[in-house]
Amino acid sequence: MEDNIIELKQGEVLLRTNDEIKCLYLILSGEADIYSRYGRISTSAGSILGLSGSLYGLSLYNYVAKSDCILRKFTVSGISDLEKILREYPDMVPDIVILNEHFIMELIKLYLSMMIKCKRKDPSFTPDSRLNKWVLDKHNGIASIPEDIKKAYFGANISNSAGIIIENTEFINLLHEICLDMSELLGINNDYIPKQQNAAARSPVPALTFTKDDLFILDELKGSLDKILDYSEIDDDTRASVTDTFRRFKICSDRLSSDENIRLLRKQITGFFYDIYYKVFIKSINDDAIPSYIYMFLNFGYMDEELAGEEVSVLLYKIYKAGDSLFNNDNIFTMYRWLKLVMSGEKNPSRNNFDQSYEEFIRQEIKNNSIDMPEESALNNCEMKLRFEIDNLFKSANYMTYGRVSTFVPVIIKENIMKNIPDAMLSADSVTDIITRIKEIDFSLFYRSIVYTNEEFGISKLYVYEEYLPEIILTPCIGSRGVLWQEINGRKRNSSARMLFPIFCNPVPENIILNVMGKYRWEICRRIQGSYWNVATEKSLTSEYYDYLLFYKKNKDLSEQQKEKLKSLLINCRNNYSEVFAKDYETWINYESRGASKLNKISRNILAKYCPFNKDIRKVLRSNPIFTDCIDYYERHMLNDRRKYDNLYKVMQTKNIPIPKEIEETRAYYSK
Template sequence: MEIQEIKEELKDSLQKILAYADCDKKLEEAFAKSLISYKRLSQKSSSDDAARILRHELTGLFYKLYEKVFGTFVKTGKLPVVIRMFLEFGYVDEELAGMENAVYLYQLVEQLPTNPGEGVYSLFQWLVAVYAGKKEPSRNELDMDYREYLREEKRMRRISPEEEEALLKNNLSRVNFEIRNMFISVNKITFGQPTTFCPVFSKHTVLKSLSSSLVTAEKVKAVLDKIRSIDFGVFYRDTLYSNPDRGLNGLMIKTEVLPDVILLPNVGSRGVMWQEIEGRKRDTPGRLMCSMFHVEDLEKTFMELAGDFRWEMCKRIQGGRWNDLSEPSLTSEYCDYVQFFKRNRDLSSDTKEKIKMQMGRARNNYRQMFVSDYVLWLRYESTGSPRLNKVVRQILAVYCPFSAAVRNKVAVNPLFKEPIEKYTIIHSKEVHKITLLCKKMETTGGVPTELAEYLRYLES
């Protein structure tokens, strides 16, 4: 389609969206009025009370309209381009977006470079998957999944047992739960400046060209592959494997479960590791969130998300004893290191001062401290360029080990020799056990795929 034809299609976008939504007159008028006032603001990110109140009001109305538009899509199955632009990008008005940006979004929306088949979704594609029952709604901020949330609503007598049963089967209700919990929260966080956030697409938020900041499935795959080439076990987790026909019962192995990546409809600067598993099942994908148009270093953002994932997955596995040193783990050893670094004789006075400053920057948040160390581990330590102190390096070498290729490369540096040797000693016992088991299996019908994959992991 020619540019001029696209511009004609984009005229009166707001009226087209409101007409499609088929919402009540009150919501329609309130949204239009708030949007007009927002367009008139000379400083849309102003911190004065009038601007702040207007953004808050427009934000609430936007999400109500979003639910209505999605509901119409479900009922009719029809999705005009301008409507999809609203669902995919938060686009509502050609003037607010800027005509050049609006034309780009129009051309982009029909060929989004996402790939749900490989776990990279736009927000709208994710909601469609939730509606279809292919994905479960995310847990809310109280760590309750959809079923638990309804159970609590019934317990508090806000709904009846019959209503609970009906809502469990209502796919649109599941989508609305996802919008009201995950979408509303994560959209603001990924934007990066929560105090000035507004979900409608506006040209004042476009800090670099949309084409250069667009996050694609190809870019996501590239950064995740790079992380996995360094920390090869980042997305592996313990799984109980049984194969009674081959005499295997309750063997604990590790399997890789790559995360789902959901791209939020904003121009933003942050990522969010929203949950490390789906519901309560440990063999399900985690959920990593990022802006559709990401203005910061995408590789660094995903390294931070991987660090978050490492931390939260360990907490999930360890349960209530995640910081109990009597059960050694990534989180318990790192917490012990931070709590007692002043007494640690392996740390110099200068190093202790640096740790104190790091704690201040992280506001004494151990997870944030770990994530910052983890990024240094991936970016610099993996190239043989030391940035971490001896204690942290030892912890990460054991619990976030480098791949064999990276270990061999950095082993020439004396600083890495001891940590790598410690990991090798711990690791070699499991390698020996599984290697013998695989050899035995070869003579009795072949090695099961799961076992062969686990041995490949151990040899990485």
């Protein structure tokens, strides 16, 4: 078989989202599924796969063989090479254009469906202003033309057909971007999930599948709710209320309904959940043999095998058997382990919703006569610390990481599970891998500039860089969002941030983690700059971005199309500048780092200045004219800053003075 002919078996993946597009693939026979977060579209012989991503050089979709396929591979440098492909297969040109139009119509259907759902969820939602109604009408009109007329027109002139497809590709990219935004608002993810993911393969979890041989596990988990209530030792009246509420919830045909009665049941279950959690937690810390259902309750939010479903219950049990190391390391914690560390005094309680530390809260309560004990006793009271952390961090973060405010319930129910539990599992290894990949691009992400003094070596004041990795807590829920809880610990700027993610993640975890990193970039700059965070004369990431977003309409460096795109983005983000920046940061890491131009000149220059790529990426991108100036600007300033550390290093070497590790690390930072 020729080298440029590819055979795919059913279920094989041709391209994944964000893969570099070096080739386009013409389907000669068979069918393929095109997956995205917002839906799936099927296509057949005559379609060109990878075409929509060739505009920026990165695949927009996951392409999976729906049946056995034969494809013709074309090596391309971009979408401009499309006409060469069409001229090689002139007889297929009409079908290629017709299938391209068919893909657009299916995409429009998904768009209209999501727009209706967004309107229902948020009455203030407005359609993206970049999408002109006449373009939708045009494609609807083309769809209504008889097949023979379309074939005659599209086959008459190859150059004309190539131009139509290129114009369609630009429209597909816009519609894809709009649909992604709406899918995030709706909290949906229908993307392709491979049968086995690398992260799952690395974890020590054995055979995460449900088989008939696992029926003994169901026997152990039978009556989990009653067993958890027994363990909690709640009073009889409360127990009767809990049991009755769960009974009524279990018989609901739609547990996520917006019906007032079902909403009230979810609210009652939420109140019971945290009271039971506290009692179970207190008892468990002195229990050397915690039962499986208690571990699953404390770490996963599992309470009832009927609500979770038999298969999910068994899989959660197998994950429990894999041990604590699956979700815990030096910087990543389950909520259960985190609360134990807070109670023991190894970790400080997190700030509350009013941005108060535990110490500030206690002093205020004593001042208001709400606490009747000496200040020192209250500050060191372990159970008060625990209650503070549960009432503030746990309750709020569990709700926030769940992602869908109107249907929140803290207990695992099968209706909330959108993909296989092993695929949704966010292990310590998988989180570490994702953050490592982000740091390989944005090397300075967790570095802080701090003042260093060393009187012994005559250093009175020197700014050095140190890295502070975040503390990451996995909430016991199935969710779709990440949360940046605090960018520093207390008031100390040289401390770690706290971030939270659901222990089972419905969307692609890379997306929610990257979004939180963008928000962290914004908030840590705000914290460091203080009241000057948006003052234009005090140059910083937030001040320059604030100025750019505030006055974009008057910016002569932005085209009308770019202004319209930015206006739509601001509307979608409810004019929240932090959200807008986080979106641009995602684009910066996912696309711009690979040479795909998706940001405008202004935002690109700001990100290049404050979130620089590592030197290997900069070396590759420097030859691209859109990156040359901003990379040169950063490297000039970096070189000037590094000189004083190099000079100090040489002086200390000459005098045989030991080089402090802070100076070594700072020189290494400037070499990245």
